[in-house]
Amino acid sequence: MQPIDLAAISQLNEDCFCLPLERPALEAAAAARLGAAEAPWAAGELEALSAGQPMFLPVSMREDLFARIRAVGALLVAMAATRARAGQRAFDREALLAAGACNSFDFHLSASGPKLIEVNTNAGGAFLQPLLLDAVAPGGPANGFAPEDMLIEAFARLRPGRALRRVAIVDEAPETQALYLDMRLCAVALEARGIEVDILDRVDLRREGGALLGPRGPIDMVYNRLVDFHLREAASAPLLEAWEAGEVVVAPNPDVYRAFADKHLLVALSDAEAVTALAGEAGVDAALVLDTVPHTEPVDCGNADRLWEARRDYVFKPAQGYASRGVYRGDKITRKKWCEIVGEGYLAQRFAEPSQRALRLAAGLAAHKADIRVWTHGFEPVFAAARLYGGQVTGFRGEGAGFAPILWLGASSAGAGCVEAGCADEPCACATTGATS
Structure with a gap:
């Protein structure tokens, strides 16, 4: 073929x-x-x-x-x-x-x-x-x-x-x-x-x-x-x-x-320990799941400085959002907006170029x-x-x-x-x- x-x-x-x-x-x-x-x-x-x-x-x-x-x-x-x-x-x-x-x-x-x-x-x-x-x-x-x-x-x-x-x-x-x-x-x-x-x-x-x-x-x-x-x-x-x-x-x-x-759920799906622990029960390949879901973590005061420095590698989205409302590309977000969203229930997801x-x-x-x-x-x-x-x-x-x-x-x-x-x-x-x- x-x-x-x-x-x-x-x-x-x-x-x-x-x-x-x-x-x-x-x-x-x-x-x-x-x-x-x-x-x-x-x-x-x-x-x-x-x-x-x-x-x-x-x-x-x-x-x-x-x-x-x-x-x-x-x-x-x-x-x-x-x-x-x-x-x-x-x-x-x-x-x-x-x-x-x-x-x-x-x-x-x-x-x-x-x-x-x-x-x-x-x-x-x-x-x-x-x-x-x-x-x-x-x-x-x-x-x-x-x-x-x-x-x-x-x-x-x-x-x-x-x-x-x-x-x-x-x-x-x-x-x-x-x-x-x-x-x-x-x-x-x-x-x-x-x-x-x-x-x-x-x-x-x-x-x-x-x-x-x-x-x-x-x-x-x-x-x-x-x-x-x-x-x-x-x-x-x-x-x-x-x-x-x-x-x-x-x-x-x-x-x-x-x-x-x-x-x-995206946080757990990108967590190697959590995925590996359940992969056997689910009958799935843990490596495939981890390769599929970009790293995702909650944005809070504990990681805010690290994520700000690495912001160009992330997309920030509200955990309760829909239809791309309130979503920000890290390379476009301003310091003022960043200060507003920290502690407001946002997730940081590693950016995947479409x-x-x-x-x-x-x-x-x-x-x-x-x-x-x-x-x-x-x-x-x-x-x-x-x-x-x-x-x-x-x-x-x-x-x-x-x-x-x-x-x-x-x-x-x-x-x-x-x-x-x-x-x-x-x-x-x-x-x-x-x-x-």
């Missing part, structure tokens, strides 16, 4: 622009799922949420990422079981993994290998990906990714033998959220399976007669998009109480967050950083996409920032390249490799 030409794939990310995510293709992909009436609105949203070009990666990278996720995930579950034993609480591994629908493991592909930046439990964007793949390679091989399957399977595992009649997709003021289209696509996908769906603000939920109710009646399952991860805020009380009473399936739920996405994808923007070519999001059910990998950004940290602000479908290139594409320098309008050889995950 001919080996994969990594240099050629890297070159595609630098100078191939043959497969743009253009408005007509986005509108056609949206129309196929939402209908003609919603297609123009959805296409506009997709334009704002996409990077405009796919990213190219070798299929061997996908296999590597998936192996790392399974190792880290198994260790996280072993850690959760250990904490439960210490607190003398019941631990239901199957329930934890079933409720972990639409988790994500987010990576930087650094020069020294993939590095896990964080884990998320209500990771948005999954329902956009089939449309983006359809738009970049219309008529290409079916990608087979149906994210609604994770929710349907979660309910089946948690409520065996019961019919899933109504799902509520719950967020705070959902129609104002940047990923509202993602929720709308989820609703349509579930409705196509014969399931009633409501997209609700959490304030629309109430408990009555041993059930969680919305405006249209009892809810069997909540697809939870809230960033109140522990459901501690007063407005989340009906949802928390109904979940704790077993009246509704909530996916993901606070148990899933505590097991997978609490950022303090890979890049060049984009052709209005002002010319611009290199964008990339992180790779892999959606999982529990810790079983399901699908991957890139997120491109131009600033210090991941975000969809600025031209070219957004999701990029990944085209995975195998050994048969070793010589893949654009048809001519500068990219002709006709598709390049990479278009024939398929956009699978």
Whole structure:
């Protein structure tokens, strides 16, 4: 078998622009799922949420990422079981993994290998990906990714033998959220399976007669998009109480967050002693986990001076943060800001330089950083996409920032390249490799 030409794939990310995510293709992909009436609105949203070009990666990278996720995930579950034993609480591994629908493991592909930046439990964007793949390679091989399957399977595992009649997709003021289209696509996908769906603000939920109710009646399952991860805020009380009473399936739920996405877990995952102690029980390679998770430690008065001196090697992020809010690159942070965050619940994570994808923007070519999001059910990998950004940290602000479908290139594409320098309008050889995950 001919080996994969990594240099050629890297070159595609630098100078191939043959497969743009253009408005007509986005509108056609949206129309196929939402209908003609919603297609123009959805296409506009997709334009704002996409990077405009796919990213190219070798299929061997996908296999590597998936192996790392399974190792880290198994260790996280072993850690959760250990904490439960210490607190003398019941631990239901199957329930934890079933409720972990639409988790994500987010990576930087650094020069020294993939590095896990964080884990998320209500990771948005999954329902956009089939449309983006359809738009970049219309008529290409079916990608087979149906994210609604994770929710349907979660309910089946948690409520065996019961019919899933109504799902509520719950967020705070959902129609104002940047990923509202993602929720709308989820609703349509579930409705196509014969399931009633409501997209609700959490304030629309109430408990009555041993059930969680919305405006249209009892809810069997909540697809939870809230960033109140522990459901501690007063407005989340009906949802928390109904979940704790077993009246509704909530996916993901606070148990899933505590097991997978609490950022303090990154400290333990990068601690050689802690990882080695549990690796045998989890059945994983300790060295692989330690190679995957960058060193992470809490920022406090005891290490503040050392971390300030070494700040260029670190990223500082709030332990309770989300969506890159309050995250600072060490080489950009000011002394004033540093004094503010010490003792404010921050973590220092060793910086892992991300890979890049060049984009052709209005002002010319611009290199964008990339992180790779892999959606999982529990810790079983399901699908991957890139997120491109131009600033210090991941975000969809600025031209070219957004999701990029990944085209995975195998050994048969070793010589893949654009048809001519500068990219002709006709598709390049990479278009024939398929956009699978």
